[in-house]
Amino acid sequence: MVKICGIGAGYVGGPTMAVIALKCPSIEVAVVDISDSRISAWNSNKLPIYEPGLEEVVNQCRGKNLFFSTDVEKHVHEADIVFVSVNTPTKIRGLGAGKATDLTYWESAARIISDVSNSNKIIVEKSTVPVRTAEAVEKILTHNSKGIIKFQILSNPEFLSEGTAIQDLLNPDRVLIGGNQDREGLEAIQKLKAIYVHWVPQDRIITTNLWSAELSKLADNAFLAQRISSINAMSALCEATGAEVSQVSHALSKNTKLGPKFLNASVGFGGSCFQKDILNLVYICESNGLTEVANYWKQVITVNDYQKGRFVKRVVTSMFNTVTGKKIAILGFAFKKDTGDTRKTPAIDVCRGLLGDDACLSIYDPQVTKEQIHKDLSVSSNVVKQVSVVGDAYEATKEAHGICILTEWDEFKSIDYQRVYENMRKPAFVFDGRNILNVDKLREIGFILYSIGRPLE
Numbered sequence: 001m002v003k004i005c006g007i008g009a010g011y012v013g014g015p016t017m018a019v020i021a022l023k024c025p026s027i028e029v030a031v032v033d034i035s036d037s038r039i040s041a042w043n044s045n046k047l048p049i050y051e052p053g054l055e056e057v058v059n060q061c062r063g064k065n066l067f068f069s070t071d072v073e074k075h076v077h078e079a080d081i082v083f084v085s086v087n088t089p090t091k092i093r094g095l096g097a098g099k100a101t102d103l104t105y106w107e108s109a110a111r112i113i114s115d116v117s118n119s120n121k122i123i124v125e126k127s128t129v130p131v132r133t134a135e136a137v138e139k140i141l142t143h144n145s146k147g148i149i150k151f152q153i154l155s156n157p158e159f160l161s162e163g164t165a166i167q168d169l170l171n172p173d174r175v176l177i178g179g180n181q182d183r184e185g186l187e188a189i190q191k192l193k194a195i196y197v198h199w200v201p202q203d204r205i206i207t208t209n210l211w212s213a214e215l216s217k218l219a220d221n222a223f224l225a226q227r228i229s230s231i232n233a234m235s236a237l238c239e240a241t242g243a244e245v246s247q248v249s250h251a252l253s254k255n256t257k258l259g260p261k262f263l264n265a266s267v268g269f270g271g272s273c274f275q276k277d278i279l280n281l282v283y284i285c286e287s288n289g290l291t292e293v294a295n296y297w298k299q300v301i302t303v304n305d306y307q308k309g310r311f312v313k314r315v316v317t318s319m320f321n322t323v324t325g326k327k328i329a330i331l332g333f334a335f336k337k338d339t340g341d342t343r344k345t346p347a348i349d350v351c352r353g354l355l356g357d358d359a360c361l362s363i364y365d366p367q368v369t370k371e372q373i374h375k376d377l378s379v380s381s382n383v384v385k386q387v388s389v390v391g392d393a394y395e396a397t398k399e400a401h402g403i404c405i406l407t408e409w410d411e412f413k414s415i416d417y418q419r420v421y422e423n424m425r426k427p428a429f430v431f432d433g434r435n436i437l438n439v440d441k442l443r444e445i446g447f448i449l450y451s452i453g454r455p456l457e
């Protein structure tokens with residue numbers, strides 16, 4: 001029986017390994033992590049991450065061919081293939097701080113693999129890493145094996161999106177596998193491909209050299225984020241000129257050269273990946289002396305920051321230049337719908353901006369806990385009175401002066417806005433950071449409504 005070990009039981013490692021277990025009953029999959037609490041949660045009825053469809057997949061395989069454990073050494077030792085899905089955050093100190101990728105977790109995983117292995121293994125980079133990471137990984141892996149044990153390193157970046165992870169994994173538009181182009185490298189690529197062909201059509205499995213696969217992942221996220229910053233930049237121009245961004249997006253989407261996706265103007269993109277991966281790309285460009293290329297990609301983040309700042313400014317200026325002491329309902333805190341993840345969510349910047357102007361926030365998100373929100377906003381004793389986290393949208397909006405929609409949760413579309421309006425202070429403002437509301441209907445009720453990229457009333 002082929003044995004797989006997945007190091008890192010997070011948003012990528014957990015769902016990815018669970019789907020491999022589901023689709024390959026003949027393979028034993030062990031997911032390991034250094035975090036006791038995460039592994040305990042994976043072994044419980046309350047999984048550590050919220051992702052539609054995940055629970056069903058885990059329940060079908062857990063205890064059969066899918067296991068979650070903190071015994072990293074044992075499972076790495078026994079595995080034929082090791083997938084590494086550890087976190088690769090932006091460095092916060094030292095050389096390259098604020099841009100370069102912190103490979104500490106990757107290095108520690110590689111050292112464990114090197115220390116406990118006594119048989120040949122394929123090591124799969126699932127995490128998003130700087131291009132040429134495999135070179136460094138190889139050095140670490142082989143440092144004490146003296147060439148007796150052979151490691152083949154493959155780059156197999158993950159393209160899932162949170163909120164649709166299970167669908168993305170079950171039906172990926174492509175699987176990318178990069179490896180060395182010598183005989184052993186090509187054999188390793190075929191071994192990994194043999195796992196995916198259990199459920200992915202052959203023509204969707206792309207194979208490349210190592211560096212192309214590593215760079216393609218960074219390029220992928222940079223292109224997606226660039227589209228959002230492009231439409232968000234247009235949204236500012238729409239507001240200034242009387243054009244409507246949803247109409248512009250619609251017109252663009254019908255151009256078959258552009259396609260319809262990633263054209264929703266918003267309060268800004270969030271999530272653990274886009275900003276981190278672009279910063280990494282910028283750092284790599286700068287390290288290679290490509291200043292103009294670095295500046296080009298940096299602009300994607302500049303526009304995103306501008307969009308978040310513009311939203312806060314709009315709220316404050318619309319509400320007569322002051323939100324001091326005013327209650328503002330924040331609907332949605334996660335970085336997108338159908339996830340409880342708040343990493344780099346635009347809600348953090350918007351809330352901090354409003355708190356900076358002494359607003360009182362009443363926050364509701366269907367999946368994010370009060371503890372998480374307090375942690376993200378670094379709520380200290382002096383601002384704790386300004387932030388309350390409540391259990392539903394009606395409570396959040398009661399007696400509020402304004403509402404900010406910061407996540408596009410479906411339930412926010414079907415709220416009884418007439419009831420909400422009646423319970424709010426007047427004039428009642430709505431700032432729709434996700435353009436999900438029916439503008440005409442809300443204006444008819446009496447709201448003063450601001451949506452992104454739409455002329456004001």
Ligand SMILES: NC(=O)c1ccc[n+]([C@@H]2O[C@H](COP(=O)([O-])OP(=O)(O)OC[C@H]3O[C@@H](n4cnc5c(N)ncnc54)[C@H](O)[C@@H]3O)[C@@H](O)[C@H]2O)c1
Pocket residue numbers: 007008009010011012013032033034035038072085086087088105106108109126127128129158159160161162272273
């Ligand atoms: N979140 C996404 O949607 C997504 C999608 C595609 C790619 N990625 C990439 O995948 C990687 C993982 O992202 P994530 O969101 O799953 O991160 P995460 O923080 O949710 O999970 C990483 C896990 O790795 C564990 N870990 C760290 N070092 C370890 C070690 N030495 N041994 C065992 N466990 C260790 C951590 O405890 C943590 O539980 C990142 O490189 C990210 O850029 C993320």
Ligand SMILES: O=c1ccn([C@@H]2O[C@H](COP(=O)(O)OP(=O)(O)O[C@H]3O[C@H](CO)[C@@H](O)[C@H](O)[C@H]3O)[C@@H](O)[C@H]2O)c(=O)[nH]1
Pocket residue numbers: 128158159160161162163221224228261262263264265266267268269270271272273274335336
């Ligand atoms: O038209 C759009 C599309 C997205 N967003 C925002 O962009 C962010 C990212 O959204 P999305 O890309 O759907 O979610 P992620 O889970 O961050 O997925 C991205 O990042 C992953 C991690 O690398 C990649 O695997 C995926 O391919 C890539 O889409 C979120 O804040 C969205 O609200 C917009 O504002 N407008």
